[in-house]
Amino acid sequence: MKILIIGGHGTIGKKVVARLSQNHQVIIGGRASGDLTVDITSSSSILAMFEKTGKIDSIICTAGTGYYGPFYGMTEDHIMPGINGKLLGQINLVLLGKDYLNPEGSITLTTGIAAVHPARNGAAVAMINGAINSFVLAASQELKNDQRINAVSPGLVEDSKDRYGAFFPGYNLVPMEKLVNAYILSVEGSVNGKILKVYS
Amino acid sequence: MKILIIGGHGTIGKKVVARLSQNHQVIIGGRASGDLTVDITSSSSILAMFEKTGKIDSIICTAGTGYYGPFYGMTEDHIMPGINGKLLGQINLVLLGKDYLNPEGSITLTTGIAAVHPARNGAAVAMINGAINSFVLAASQELKNDQRINAVSPGLVEDSKDRYGAFFPGYNLVPMEKLVNAYILSVEGSVNGKILKVYS
Numbered sequence: 001m002k003i004l005i006i007g008g009h010g011t012i013g014k015k016v017v018a019r020l021s022q023n024h025q026v027i028i029g030g031r032a033s034g035d036l037t038v039d040i041t042s043s044s045s046i047l048a049m050f051e052k053t054g055k056i057d058s059i060i061c062t063a064g065t066g067y068y069g070p071f072y073g074m075t076e077d078h079i080m081p082g083i084n085g086k087l088l089g090q091i092n093l094v095l096l097g098k099d100y101l102n103p104e105g106s107i108t109l110t111t112g113i114a115a116v117h118p119a120r121n122g123a124a125v126a127m128i129n130g131a132i133n134s135f136v137l138a139a140s141q142e143l144k145n146d147q148r149i150n151a152v153s154p155g156l157v158e159d160s161k162d163r164y165g166a167f168f169p170g171y172n173l174v175p176m177e178k179l180v181n182a183y184i185l186s187v188e189g190s191v192n193g194k195i196l197k198v199y200s
Numbered sequence: 201m202k203i204l205i206i207g208g209h210g211t212i213g214k215k216v217v218a219r220l221s222q223n224h225q226v227i228i229g230g231r232a233s234g235d236l237t238v239d240i241t242s243s244s245s246i247l248a249m250f251e252k253t254g255k256i257d258s259i260i261c262t263a264g265t266g267y268y269g270p271f272y273g274m275t276e277d278h279i280m281p282g283i284n285g286k287l288l289g290q291i292n293l294v295l296l297g298k299d300y301l302n303p304e305g306s307i308t309l310t311t312g313i314a315a316v317h318p319a320r321n322g323a324a325v326a327m328i329n330g331a332i333n334s335f336v337l338a339a340s341q342e343l344k345n346d347q348r349i350n351a352v353s354p355g356l357v358e359d360s361k362d363r364y365g366a367f368f369p370g371y372n373l374v375p376m377e378k379l380v381n382a383y384i385l386s387v388e389g390s391v392n393g394k395i396l397k398v399y400s
Contacts, residue, residue: 043275043276071338071339071342071343072342072344074295075243075295076243076288076291076292076295079288079291083283083288087327087331088276088279088283091276091279091327092276095274095275095276114334114338115330115334116334116337118334118337118338118341120341120342122338123335123338123339123342126334126335126337126338127287127291127331127332127334127335127338128331129334130315130330130331130332130333130334130335131287131327131328131330131331131334132327132330133330133334134314134315134316134318134326134327134329134330134331134333135323135326135327135330137316137318137326137330138271138314138318138322138323138326138327139271139323141318141320142271142272142320142323143271144272
C-alpha cells in the first residue's frame, strides 16, 4: 500500500511509520519536515500535498494538538488554534483527501481519551476529540467505493509519561505497541466507523 | 430564578420559555428579536448581552444550527458557520457567561442525536454535537461555586416532523414535552456534566 501519514515525525507518528514501513510505501507529511511539508490549518496547503502524492491507499493523521490550560481564563483565542488544526485540519484531510483515495482505501484520524474522560484543564482538547469522534461516525456512513474511516483515541501513552504524566493523575499508561496496533487495525483491517479506544 | 435563554423564540426555545415562565423570570436573547439581541458568533456581542443581564441564575442555549448537505461536495465553507455559531457560540456562552452566573447556577447547552446517530448528510452537525457533548463533560469538572452544566441532546422532535422528518428516516419522533422536561431537569434538578439524551 501507498500510505500518507501526516505527523509522521511526532511521538506517536514515528512509531506508526516504523511499523508500516516494514510492509508498505510510507510518505510522511509534516509541518516542518517530512517527504512533503503541509500546514493542516490551510486547506490549500492540504490540497497541494495531495496533488503531490497522487492516488494513495491510506491516509493517517497523527498531527494536531489542542490547548491545555486553566478553565478560568480560557478564551476563544486559546481554543482557535486547535479548532483550525486538529479539528478542521483533520476534517479537511477527509473532505479533500477522499478524492485522492483509492477504492477500499482508509482514513485514520487521531482523537484522544479527553473526549470521554477529560483531565483538568482539558476542556478545549475534549471538545476537539469529541468533534472528530462524531465526525468519523458520520463520515463512515458517507464514504463510497468501500473506503473506510476510523479514529484512534489514545490515552496517556508511555512515551509521553515524563512530559505530560503530571497533568493526568490516575491515568493508565498505554503501551506504545498497543497504540500502534490500533493504527494497523484501521489501515490493514476491515473496521469502519470505529473509535478505537486505546486507554490502558 | 432569573433565567437567560438564548434562542427562546425557536421551535424548542419557545416551549422551554413557556414552561419556565410559570415559575421564573425569563429573559430571552435572540438574534433578531427577544428581550436582548445577541449574535452568538461574536464574543463581544455575547459579553454585551451579559453586561445587560447582570447576575443570573441560569443560562440556556437552544440557538445555533449546523450544515446539512451532501458529504460529497462538503467544504470548509459549509462547516464554518456552524463552528462559529452552535459550537464556538455555545462555548463562549460558557466561558463568558460563567462570570455572570450566581453560585449554584446552571448552564444548559443543546447538542443532538447526530453526535452518536448521525443521519445522512449530517457530518457537520454530528461534529458540532460531539464537540459540545465532550466540552460539557470537561466544563462540569471545572466550574466552581457549585455551578452546573449539562447538554440536552434532542432527537427528531415532533414539532419538526413536517419540516425535517424526510431527512431522518427511521428516527423516532420525540414528544416536545419530554424534551422540555430535559431542560427543566438541568435547570431545576441537581444533575451536572450530563448529556441528557432525549431520543424517543
